[in-house]
Amino acid sequence: MRLHDLVIRAARHNPAALAVHAPDGALSYGALDRLADRYSAALAAQGVGPGDRVLLWAPKSGRAVALMQACLRRGAVYVPVTESNPPSRLALISRGCAASLVVTDPSGGERAEAAGWDAAPLTTFDALLERAGADPAPAPFDSSPDDTAYILYTSGSTGEPKGVCLSHRNALAFVVWASDTLGLGPEDRLSNHAPFNFDLSVFDLYAAFHAGAAVFLIPQEMAYAPRQLVRFLREERLTVWYSVPSALTLMMSGGGLFDEGPPPALRACIYAGEPFPLPLAQQLRLQWPKVRMFNWYGPTETNVCTSYEVTEADLHRESPLPIGTMCSGDSMELMPGETEGEYDFWVSGPSVMLGYWGAPAHAGAYPTGDIVRLDAEGNLEYVGRRDQMVKIRGQRVELGEIESVLGAHPQVADVVAVVVGEGMRAALHAVLVGKDPGKPVSLLGLKQWSAERLPSYMVLDTAHFVDELPRTANGKTDRRRIAQSIG
Incomplete structure (x- = not known):
């Protein structure tokens, strides 16, 4: 089974059923299947073949979903890049993965042209579709479940984004488990709150397609x-809501969620990406007694693993809600940490990535960088991080990438x-010399x-200059002291 087989199967079984409700219109499974075939023919005419990378840089839309499906049918690899990324970062990603094509909307094309675009060939959805002509779509490429299906670029600690390569098998290990756990069926209507470059969207799209259900795309604005x-x-x-806790918190405090x-219709509410403050999670549980609630955890490299x-x-x-027990067929390894009862959390199993683009293939257990402990019931509790990776409203941010960009400013000598x-009050602050x-x-x-x-969620909120950054006894920047002085 491969990811594109889900839509093909659903289209054959019930072509009139709603597949995607999007800002640019609704698509039935039959219509989504046909549009994916047309884009597949267009990609073939463009010379895109198995293994080629295609970047999607545009707002969420039905045609973007169809293009993803087309890439999979061609054996190509789709790389979603949210429109909040500036052209310079898009070019960095394009060159990094040696993209064959970048597909955007007219406004994206104008932004790229204004920035002096000089990376991979760039086209719009409409212009690409014109390449299909009247030719029938080529038969789907006989890809392996272990081939790369898509690459999700995340913030990189070295200052450059890094691409997480995930196979059909990686994604389906989670999708099938999640669908079975929630008992999804054709009558379900799933939200899609996360942008396509965020791993939460994998559930929204492919769990819906696996069940023959409908997914409702929420525009970024x-x-x-x-x-x-x-x-x-x-x-x-x-019937199923899935988002970061920050969105739920905002809906509770300013959206009249409980009015x-x-x-x-709602029967399941799932959150992931960041901790949900206990009092708010308890309030949600109390207000919605008949709605199943789940706390899911997993880095992009493993998708949901607990x-x-x-x-x-x-x-x-x-005490804070635990992140639970292993799922998606994965298993854990707990490496004793520096504090008694705390462990470095490693994950192995079918949902673990193939590796990072341009790096050797990943083998063995994946070190998440997270510190955990076990409660009396055997549930994992999240304690913190070993490195400088943080979450801003669920989005993964490496502080090193922000520091690299700010450090390149001609008037900046040093920065932290x-x-x-x-939660929603999280702010990025820069201390500069x-x-x-x-x-x-x-x-x-x-x-x-x-x-x-940088994308908008990585742009600093506040800053101040100092004569010298504080250091620890061994000469390293004292981040804790800096954070405490600001907080």
Whole structure:
């Protein structure tokens, strides 16, 4: 079984069933199948073949989903890049994975042209589709379940994004487990809150296709508009909601999530990507007693590898919710840490990635970089990180990439980036040493510099200059001291 087989199977079984509800219109399974075939023919005419990388740099849409399906049918690898990435970072990704083609919308084409685009060939969805002509789509390439299906680029600690390569088998190990756990069927209506470059979207799309259900794409401009999200949840009669806790928190505090009682159609609410403060999780559990709730955990490199179902018993809990037990067919290795009872968390199994693009294939267990402990019931509890990777509203951010960009500013001699606050109040703060005190750079100038090189969620919120960064006894930058002084 491969990811594109899911849509082909659903289209044959029930072509009239709703597959994708998107800002650019609705697609039945039959229509999605036909559009994917047309894009497959267009890719063939463009010379895209098995193993080639195709970047998708555009807002979420039905045609973007169809193009992903077309890439899979050609044996090509799709690489989703959210539109919040500036052209300079897109070019970095394009060159990094030696992309054969970049597909965008007209506004993206204008942005790239204005920035002096000089990477892979760039086209729009409409222009690409014209290449299909009247030719029938080529037969789907006989790809292996272990071939790379897609690459998700994440923030890199070295200053450059790194591509996580995932196979059909990797994705389906999680998707099939999740579908079975939730009992998904053709009548379900799933949300898609996360952008396509965020691994949460893998469940939204492929669990829906596996079940022959419908997925409802939430446009990025609505992603943190609480009242619109609550209205969307109710009006579209969603049965499964999946998002980062930050979105749920916003819907609770500013969207009137509980004003009208539990949404009648909703039967499952899942969150992942960051910790959910216990009082808020308990409030949600109390308000929606008949809705199943899950806390899912897993880095991009493993997708979801642990799961915990939040039940009525957790209303009496005083400690943070655990991340649960292993799932998706994965197993764990716990390496004793520096503190008694704490462990470095390693994961092995079918959902673990093939490796990073351009690096040797991954083998064996994957070190998540997370520190965990076990509770009395055998559930894993998340303790913290070993490195400088943080989460901003669920998005993975390596502080090293932000520091690399800011450190390249002509007026910056040294810099440290830290996160202050949690959840929706989390803010990126930079502490900088200037090269010339007589030529200070403003926060606006630093923001503009960053926005030209980083996606919007990695642009700093605040900054201040110091004469010298504080150091530890061994000469390393004292990040904890910096964070404490700001907080």
